[in-house]
Each structure stands twice: as C-alpha cells, then as structure tokens.
Amino acid sequence: MDVKQAQVDDYLEFAAARSASLYRTACLLAGGDTHLAEDLVQDTLGRMYVHWHKVSTADNPAAYAHTVLVRGFLSHRRRRSSQERPVTRIPETIASDRDVTTRMALLAALGQLSARDRAVLVLRYWQDSSVEETAAALRTSAGVVRTQTSRALGRLRAVLGDGITDFVPR
C-alpha cells in the first residue's frame, strides 16, 4: 500500500516546511549533538511518511510531528545515553564569542539534565507548549508536568547559577 503520488507530494511539502523547526527542537533535546538531532528528525519524518495517510488528516500534523520527535528522543536516548556527548558540535554561525559561550554553557547544562527534564523544558520554553500539551506529548498528567518543570528548572539553575549571563565568563 504505497502512498499515492499526490500524498507523496503532500508529504514532501510538509517535510520540507517542518524539517527546520523539527531539527532545531531536536538539537536542543540532544543538548547540541547535531548528528543525533539529524537522526531523530529523519526518524520522525520516516514515521510521518509511514503513517502519512492518517497523519495528513489530523488536526495539526506539525504538532504531531513534534510529539513523535520528543517521544522518539526519549526512547532513543535511553539506547544511546552512554555514548552521548552532551555537546559535541556547536553550530558555526557568525556570533560574538560571548554569544557562543552562552550557547555552549546552556547546551552543556541541558546535556546534564535527564532526558525527561530536557524534554519538559524544551517543550515548555522553546516550543511554548502549555502544561496540557506537554502532558499529552509525554503521556503523563498536567500535575506531573508542572512538578517536573519546577524540578528541571531547579536542576538547571543549580548547574548554571542564578542567571545564565552570570555564568558566562567575562
């Protein structure tokens, strides 16, 4: 049951439009490991491809793709965690040394959190998902998300100090 050509076109349009956003989310989840992020996005897009006939009629395929990505990350990370490097490759963009340092510090700090803590923070503060949406994506309750958000922020703060800018060496 191959996806029909119209659906393939439809899928490709979706994948092209969403891959950048998925990739950036994946980079944050992966604590800056861009190779892992690439794997995660390709895996996510692969799942979207397989289920496209159902996904394409969903209310919000883009949101669904992010949910698939986060869940994929959570199961994937467990498999790879012993080999994972919190920050291996920092994107090479034109930025001041200070910006780069801040970014590295942040990614390194994220890399020290558990996968679930990272997922909660990325969903809530990068994707601006509500507690309810985060709970649905992580298949848990709003109460658990709320508690976990507080704890994850607490842990991050313990790593970074009171202010991220304070952490950056001047």
Add this chain to the structure above:
Amino acid sequence: MPFEDDFTGALQEAGQSFEPDVVVLVNGGVREGRRQRRRRTATVLGGASALAVAGVVGGLLLPGAASGGPVAGPAHSGAGPAVPTATPTTHTAVGVFSAQQMVAALKSQLPTGSVTQAEGRGTDGSVVGGANAQSGAPFAGLVLDDGHGAAQIEVAVNRVSPTAQAGGAAGLACPDPAYTPYTVCTVVQLPGGGRYQLEQGYEFPDKHPDTKDWTGYLTAADGMQVVLQEWNAPAEKGAATTRPNPPLDSAQIQKILSSHIWTAPFTDLPKPQPVTAPTTAQDTAGTQILANLDRLLPAGITAAHQNSSDGFADIQVNDGHGPALLQINVQHWNLTSNPNDPTSDAAAMASLFAGATTLPNGDKLLLLQSQGSVAGTVERTADLLQPDGLRIAIMEFNSPSQITAATRPDPVLTLDQIKAITTSPLWK
C-alpha cells in the same frame, strides 16, 4: 533578569542558531520511512512499540489510567501510534463523559461570572476548544471573570496508584522546597483514607513573573484523583495578572473537588490493569550510583561536583594532578525482549555489544580509549552488560567537562580501574 526569562531567551537563541540541511533531512526521512514500512510487515506492533515512551514519569500513574495507556500493553496492541483526529479515538473505556460534559461540569461548580475560552477533553477522546485529542486525562479549562479579574481555571480527573505516595506522586506529597521555595503546601487527611492537598505557589518557582498558581488535589483511597488548578491571570504563562489571588480559596477548591460530579468521568477511565512486571525496569537511583561510586573509587582519588539522576551520575575525580570528568550510566535493559524487533532492548544491546569480550561469568565488556571531542582530549570507556540486563557504563576524560580542553595528559583512572568499577558486585 529573572532566571526563566534568561533561560527562555538563551534557549530561543541557541535553537535558532542551528541551521539544518533541509534536503538531507527530507531525503533521509523518506528513506527512513521506506525502511520502516518494510519492517512493519512482520507485526502490527512494529509502529506502535517504536513510538511507545519508555515508562511513565516516575511510574506513578497506573497503566491504562490517565497517563494515556500502558507503555506497550494490550490496550495499544495493533492500534498504531496515537494520531490526533477530529473524531473520537479508540478507547478502552465506555466513553460516557464527553469534553462538553467536562466543561459543563466545571462550569456548574464555579461561582457566577463570565466564562470564556472553554476547552476540554472527554473520556471518549472528544475535545472542546484547542485541547489536544491525544490520549490523556479528561479535563476542562476555562477563563472565569467573577467581576474581580479574569482567571484561568482547570480541572482534571486522574487515576493514581494507591501506592504512589512513596514515589512522590503529584498531590500525594508536597513539592520539594529546594525547587519551589515559595510554595505553601497544606495537607488535610480525610476520613476514609482520602487526602486533600493544596499547593499555593507560583507559575514560576522563583516568582518572576509572580503569577500565582494554586493547585488542589483530592485523592481518594480508590485512586480517584481530582485536580483543580487556578491562576490569578487569564493564562498560566504570558498574561498579566488581573487580581491579587486566584479566585477560589482553599475551602471552595476542596468543595469543588469533593463533588460527585467527577465520579462519572473517573468511573469511565480505564480500570487499572494488574501490574505484573514493569515494561522497563527502573534505572538505579542517582543517589545510589553516587554512593556506590564513593565506595569503589581507588584510594587517593577525591570526588567533587556530583550530579545525578536516575540511571546516571557524573562527578569530577582528582588524584591531585587536576580534576577530570567521570560519567556513569547504570541501566536495566530487557534482554528477554524480541531480538528480531529492531526497536527492542535486546536488539539494541546485541548491536552495541557485538564486539564485546565475554567474561567468565557471562558479562559482556567493552573497553576502549579514544580521542575526545575536543582536540587533545582522551576518553576512556568501560561498558559492561550483565546477562540479566544490568548495564554499567563509565566514561572518563582528561578534562573537567566534555567541551573544554585537556587539563592533564590522561584521565584519572586507568582502563583497568574503570573496568574494576563496572564489574563490582555492588551494582547487583
């Protein structure tokens, strides 16, 4: 600057800095999709199990309950991944309490006022407003203006494990003041084994911004838990406060939570299934890992800057010649899973330990030294898998973190020493 603001800003900046190669991603996605489809012909579980999340947070919600179903249990067999749709999704429950009914139930319990932005989800998967139809607890949310300022209010009905208290489940234990120093937590033990817990805190634990977030939990002995959350603003984040406090006081919250109106949605939640064996064993607690490490480090080595979470810990070790990072994973893998399922634990471990040395007791060991990710750094790894699925993996470096330059010629411990730690009977 408040920490959350800094963090949000830095996170946005960091995220935007990553430039994807869209062609590589899309082509890779299509290739991966075709590969996955070939794989799926063997079993209907293929797609579903690959998507299953490894474990519910803290293992606190019973399988089949509000968490959205068992990890890979019968309720999901053959159902494929949950796909949000406009129509009710398949549900093991009867489906007698719709999203409309949830919203109406919440409205019926509130003081008079104007209600806007209603949303909700029923036990049948139906939704009102922008609620996500994916599996989850029945809930209702709205913005109420009682004349003193608009405020968001939400209610949800959960089923929790009666034994979840030890794990610190939401509503069964007050939050740790280390992370929520400004939260006032009040607990009332009720006749019949029930518990009412009210947490009067803030949306952001450090009160920046100082939007108040009050959450009441009423948990009955049979596992029924009703949760009401309210803010002194029309949205939990990103909206200015409209009033000094959220609209409902403790007594009002408890009264609403105690209403019999929530019995119907609760009854319609999937019954908990007998918990036989956990789908994935809990990883060893971080504190236990640190305690074991403390006993196993060779004499003369000091440890500092300890961090840990379940299944993982990192410390800085020092032999007097400079600090260096040591990380350790202690995980449990289900080696009795189907090795022909490429997403299974067994398949993952078979692949990872393919080139490993088998020790006399059956353990598999990988020992290696390689160049680290920063030029001049060295990484040593000892990765041990026991026949029962317990895995202990140590990585150490000759630098205090993985992203900084070497501060010493070699890591602190030799390969033999990290091997000795992984093979210790303490991890059993």
